[in-house]
Amino acid sequence: MPNSSILEISRRHLMVGAASVSVAASSGVARAYGESRTAAEDRLKSEVRLTVNGSHHDLALDNRVTLLDALREHLHLTGTKKGCDHGQCGACTVMVNGRRINSCLSLAVMHDGDEVTTIEGLGQPGDLHPMQAAFSKHDGFQCGYCTPGQICSSVAVLEEIKANIPSHVTADLGVAAKLTEDEIRERMSGNICRCGAYSNILDAIMDVAEARA
Numbered sequence: 001m002p003n004s005s006i007l008e009i010s011r012r013h014l015m016v017g018a019a020s021v022s023v024a025a026s027s028g029v030a031r032a033y034g035e036s037r038t039a040a041e042d043r044l045k046s047e048v049r050l051t052v053n054g055s056h057h058d059l060a061l062d063n064r065v066t067l068l069d070a071l072r073e074h075l076h077l078t079g080t081k082k083g084c085d086h087g088q089c090g091a092c093t094v095m096v097n098g099r100r101i102n103s104c105l106s107l108a109v110m111h112d113g114d115e116v117t118t119i120e121g122l123g124q125p126g127d128l129h130p131m132q133a134a135f136s137k138h139d140g141f142q143c144g145y146c147t148p149g150q151i152c153s154s155v156a157v158l159e160e161i162k163a164n165i166p167s168h169v170t171a172d173l174g175v176a177a178k179l180t181e182d183e184i185r186e187r188m189s190g191n192i193c194r195c196g197a198y199s200n201i202l203d204a205i206m207d208v209a210e211a212r213a
């Protein structure tokens, strides 16, 4: 079993090391172009216009900033969570132009002009989105860390299914009639829950789908 204090020191050293590499990189760029570090850092920035939850934001962002970090660190919308930061857990799921993405895998500069919906934009206490209310009703969470991503994904999943089922079928049978629990599980498989609240999450999604049918 590794000693936790050794791990702590290693982690701190790693962070300091990473920050040093970043500073060194911009210093190196500055030297290469014969300019100040501030000028070099400015050169690495882009103007990005995002519409987030209906509000327009003009940002000057380092080209390496992910959409997730733009939301959390620059717009202070911390509802969207950083789990793995590697596209493996789904905690960072948001909707961009109506489609769900892992915001940790996408650079903010790629979304100039895009419309982003985060968990804050779906609903607020006292005015919850039906999916938020269903998660609450069915206890679709324990620690809650994965929950914003789960809910954004769930909302998008029902839209994906609606878009993929011919309208005469949805009209005749309703979305819920075409849904199987297996399909929901498969479509939600990119959202990991360490607390294992999967069966309650499934109940919440089916509840919303049935209410819409």
Ligand code: FES
Residues within 6 Å of the ligand: 081, 082, 083, 084, 085, 086, 087, 088, 089, 090, 091, 092, 093, 102, 103, 104, 105
């Ligand atoms: S934080 Fe983006 S997928 Fe895990």
Ligand code: FES
Residues within 6 Å of the ligand: 140, 141, 142, 143, 144, 145, 146, 147, 192, 193, 194, 195, 196, 197
């Ligand atoms: S509720 Fe804890 S990770 Fe999903």
